[in-house]
Structure formats: structure tokens, C-alpha cells
């Protein structure tokens with residue numbers, strides 16, 4: 001038997017976008033926000049039959065695990081850097097664009113920030129300039145390419161071609177993969193290429209150096225702004241130009257990179273404390289529980305900070321776990337007991353114990 005919660009789930013379930021492919025990126029870019037999920041009170045929940053309750057709870061779990069992205073100060077500051085770097089890409093006749101490097105610890109919202117920005121830019125350009133280029137190619141302003149472990153030169157080119165759905169992606173032995181990639185980017189008039197999970201490249205290893213040199217070659221061949229995203233890239237030797245080649249263009253590419261980080265929240269000053277509270281309040285307002293109330297998170301601001309060290313990824317994990325427990329244990333709100341019962345990720349637990 002179907003019910004409206006099952007139907008809500010069918011329309012709003014955990015859509016997993018395969019962002020490494022054009023179709024998945026397109027779905028992400030053009031997805032409508034989730035339909036709001038109705039908050040039932042205890043009495044209304046008690047009146048649900050077994051299947052309805054099962055589906056309503058599942059719908060709430062999906063909803064609470066996907067709270068809207070908060071315009072945190074970190075995200076807004078990163079946006080400002082991105083805009084600035086892209087602005088310099090509008091200079092006439094200047095073929096080589098600047099690039100931006102987003103480097104920070106895990107769970108700081110690097111991928112989220114890059115994806116949201118990419119999505120907004122992609123939509124904006126398609127709206128203004130139309131779906132097709134003057135030559136009749138599909139316009140594709142933003143490419144999002146997540147790398148994977150053990151990335152080689154060939155693997156990188158294949159990833160780019162896979163994103164564009166280029167048939168040569170699967171062809172194994174070809175030295176022209178790189179120029180195919182350049183063709184895709186030029187014909188689709190791509191403006192921004194986001195390379196995520198760059199920490200998978202070991203820039204001190206032979207393969208990594210090869211990839212790094214190739215990135216610089218690509219940046220030189222394509223009138224595109226690159227966004228390099230990864231965990232602590234400086235420490236991984238991403239900027240060590242000496243390794244990457246003698247040629248002047250290489251050094252120049254590196255000099256054109258603008259660095260950007262996403263810091264954790266802190267409670268060091270009144271201003272930063274206020275930002276933490278504001279972020280908790282924004283998330284709190286979206287949570288669907290029968291007895292959700294304003295202050296449900298902000299009343300525990302210090303404890304939540306201790307548990308997460310102000311890391312947005314640990315925070316959304318904590319909220320996720322707390323909402324789930326609030327539903328399964330019947331508390332229907334988040335309180336100190338529920339927070340204490342949530343099992344945290346490893347890094348956050350170790351730091352909280354210090």
C-alpha cells in the first residue's frame with residue numbers, strides 16, 4: 001500500500017548523483033530542492049498505521065540527513081575568492097587563466113562549497129548564453145572531476161573524457177587522450193574545471209609528478225579557470241614547483257594560483273561564537289521531529305562544539321545521528337541525552353577526549 005510518505009520518498013529519496021559524469025552533474029545542477037516534509041506532532045504520529053509510520057520515519061531520516069547548505073562565513077569567504085579569480089579570467093586576449101586551490105582538513109566543506117559554487121555558475125552561464133554554443137555544441141560551463149586513488153596521467157585524461165562522455169575515454173593505448181580532453185573543453189566552452197580529491201595524487205612520487213605536470217600543461221592549453229580541491233595540499237607538495245619542471249610556464253602557473261582554505265568554527269571571540277550559534281540555528285530550523293524546538297541545538301552550543309571541534313562535517317554527522325536516535329528512541333527532540341548517545345567519527349572523538 002502506498003501512502004503520501006512513500007510518494008514523498010519516491011520523489012525526494014536519496015538521489016545519488018554520479019557527479020563524475022556529465023549527466024550526473026547536470027542532474028545535480030538542475031535538481032529542484034526537496035519538497036518540504038510535513039512535521040507531524042506526537043498525536044498525529046500515533047495515528048499512523050505501521051506502514052505509514054515506517055515510511056514517515058524513513059522520509060524524516062532522509063530529510064534530516066540532507067539539511068540545506070548553510071551560507072557559513074567560510075563558504076561565503078571562499079565564494080568571494082572564487083569570484084575574484086574568475087573575474088580575472090574575463091580579461092580579453094589573456095589566454096592563461098588564474099587558478100584557485102582549496103586546501104583544508106577533511107570534512108571542512110571543500111567539496112560542498114566547490115559543488116555549490118560550480119552549480120550556481122553553471123546555471124547562471126547556461127541561462128545567459130543558452131544551452132548550445134554558436135557552433136552548435138552543448139554548452140558546458142563547469143566540469144566537476146573527482147579524482148581517485150593511484151591517479152596516473154592516463155587515468156586523469158580518462159576521467160576528463162569520461163565526464164564529457166567522449167567515446168575515446170575507454171580506448172586504452174593512446175597518447176592523444178590529452179588533446180581530446182582539450183577538444184572537449186574548447187567545444188563545450190567550459191570556463192571552470194573543478195578537480196576534487198586532489199590529495200589522491202602523491203606529488204612527490206613519479207606518477208604524481210607526471211600528473212602535476214600534465215595539469216600545468218592542461219592549464220596552459222585551455223582558456224579555463226582550474227579549481228584544485230583537496231586535503232592539505234601544501235603539505236603534500238602541491239606547490240613544490242621545483243619538482244614539477246624547469247620550464248617557465250610551469251612556474252608561472254603556480255604563481256597564478258590563489259590559495260583558499262575553509263577553517264573550522266571557533267569560540268575564541270564573541271564574533272566567532274556568534275557565527276557558530278548562527279550556523280546551529282540555521283540547521284536546527286530545518287530538522288523535522290515531533291518536538292523539535294528553537295534552541296534544541298543552540299542550547300548545547302558548547303557541548304556540540306566540544307564534540308565536533310567546530311568542523312562542519314562532524315557537525316552534520318552529529319546532527320544526523322542525533323535525529324536518527326530521536327526518532328528511534330522516541331525522544332522526538334535533540335537533548336543532552338541524545339547528543340551523548342551519538343557515536344561520533346574517529347577524528348572528532350579523539351580530539352574531544354583531549
Ligand SMILES: Nc1ncnc2c1ncn2[C@@H]1O[C@H](COP(=O)(O)OP(=O)(O)O)[C@@H](O)[C@H]1O
Pocket residue numbers: 067068069070071072075104105106107108109110111112113312313314316
Ligand atoms: N555550508 C554547509 N552547510 C551545511 N552542511 C555542510 C556545509 N558544508 C559542508 N557541509 C556538510 O559537511 C559534510 C562534509 O562536507 P564536504 O564538503 O564533504 O567536506 P570536505 O570535502 O572538505 O571533506 C557534508 O556532509 C556536507 O553536507
Ligand SMILES: [Mg+2]
Pocket residue numbers: 110111112196197
Ligand atoms: Mg571532499
